[in-house]
Amino acid sequence: MSTSTPSRSAFERTLKGACDRLGYSDAMFRLLASAAREIKVDIPILRDNGELAVFTGYRVQHQNARGPYKGGLRYHSSVDIDEVRGLASLMTLKTALVDIPLGGGKGGIECNPRELSPRELERLTRKFVQRIHREIGPETDIMAPDVGTNAQTMGWIYSEYGAIHALQPAVVTGKPLSLGGSPGRDKATGYGVALTIQAYAAHTKTKLEHKTAAIQGFGNVGHHAALCLKEMGVKIVAVSDSRGTIHCKDGIDIDRVMAKKKEFGRFDEMPGYELKEPAAVLELPCDYLIPAALGDAIHAGNAHKVKAAVIVEGANGPCTLDADRILGERKIPIIPDILANAGGVIVSYFEWVQNLQRHGWDLEKVDAELARTLKKAAHAVFEHAEDQKISLREACYDISVMRVKEALDATGF
Numbered sequence: 001m002s003t004s005t006p007s008r009s010a011f012e013r014t015l016k017g018a019c020d021r022l023g024y025s026d027a028m029f030r031l032l033a034s035a036a037r038e039i040k041v042d043i044p045i046l047r048d049n050g051e052l053a054v055f056t057g058y059r060v061q062h063q064n065a066r067g068p069y070k071g072g073l074r075y076h077s078s079v080d081i082d083e084v085r086g087l088a089s090l091m092t093l094k095t096a097l098v099d100i101p102l103g104g105g106k107g108g109i110e111c112n113p114r115e116l117s118p119r120e121l122e123r124l125t126r127k128f129v130q131r132i133h134r135e136i137g138p139e140t141d142i143m144a145p146d147v148g149t150n151a152q153t154m155g156w157i158y159s160e161y162g163a164i165h166a167l168q169p170a171v172v173t174g175k176p177l178s179l180g181g182s183p184g185r186d187k188a189t190g191y192g193v194a195l196t197i198q199a200y201a202a203h204t205k206t207k208l209e210h211k212t213a214a215i216q217g218f219g220n221v222g223h224h225a226a227l228c229l230k231e232m233g234v235k236i237v238a239v240s241d242s243r244g245t246i247h248c249k250d251g252i253d254i255d256r257v258m259a260k261k262k263e264f265g266r267f268d269e270m271p272g273y274e275l276k277e278p279a280a281v282l283e284l285p286c287d288y289l290i291p292a293a294l295g296d297a298i299h300a301g302n303a304h305k306v307k308a309a310v311i312v313e314g315a316n317g318p319c320t321l322d323a324d325r326i327l328g329e330r331k332i333p334i335i336p337d338i339l340a341n342a343g344g345v346i347v348s349y350f351e352w353v354q355n356l357q358r359h360g361w362d363l364e365k366v367d368a369e370l371a372r373t374l375k376k377a378a379h380a381v382f383e384h385a386e387d388q389k390i391s392l393r394e395a396c397y398d399i400s401v402m403r404v405k406e407a408l409d410a411t412g413f
């Protein structure tokens, strides 16, 4: 997929707003805005044809006052230090918002994984671990899959780290189940999106039955969000991928659309459904619009065309600052990324806990704990926003920033 690139300046401006509301000093703002450590490494590998190729890898460790650095590893051609920085800072706020004892980090390798063979990807991953193994570990910095990486990538990291140190499952999350992965991790982010909508409906005293949703992105997050929302009684009227939007105002059969996508690698004409441009999904009338694909998907050029009642950010940074302002003026609430897509990192945390305890949980327990953790965070955000008469994003930042500062203060610096 195309990567998501939440703008660093949007993060800093929103963070500054929170620091000003909370009366924090400029020095505190600078501390919260900047990363504790940034690692950049060259990664030389031999391609399958024997030629040398050199890639650039990054790991940004943003904040660990509340616990070890935690965040994904992304393989994409657009990866650069700015993107990784922005995503690392969002992780610090996300883990604080849902109140799990972890900090924030992010990594990436600038490459196009689709142009590398599985053996080349394995060499690249193992060499990256050789370069940064002293800086990561179960109590230091825990990586997880992100765009362009998956459970297999985490298996290679686990194995390479184990070859250098000792085999420790808690060094990565999002692993295959056979290596200590957690049940429920696959669907966790999409399920979290659905749980957040359920919490918002409860808070605003609306029923989910017969409400409608349109979802941009039909990958891990979008697909699972669609399935979970459908179970909650929501009608999915549109889903999109990088090449098209499938729309049916009477509701879409998600399994049927997924089967078609698996067969042809893309959406195709289907009787009873309209096939539209990829961006059309953003402009359809619905109760919940869930951008779950790209950063900056809703911007100054299209925010005024949104016809949804509520936006729920499945992706990281899908609304630009301009979009935030326009949607705010139009009184369309946005449930922000650091709340709406936090289900993934919450279940990653459960995986880490299970690994450290050497004791596996069943799916029922994982799902129940996820629902409890996320709903508690969501209700705190909704109440703070109402009390302070601020947006949901401002409320999320206030709560996260207060928690990180409290931990920093307690360390005595």
Ligand code: NDP
Residues within 6 Å of the ligand: 001, 002, 003, 004, 146, 147, 148, 189, 216, 217, 218, 219, 220, 221, 222, 240, 241, 242, 243, 278, 279, 292, 293, 294, 295, 314, 315, 316, 341, 342, 344, 345
């Ligand atoms: P995937 O790679 O699994 O899926 C991404 C989907 O987005 C694909 O269906 C892709 O289409 C689609 N897409 C790409 N470009 C466009 C476009 N221009 N218009 C519409 N759809 C498009 O990614 P994930 O689902 O894992 O992640 C999605 C977002 O959620 C990212 O921003 C990620 O950072 C964020 N996120 C993910 C988490 C997770 O646990 N997976 C956790 C927290 C955040 P196609 O199928 O055609 O390639």
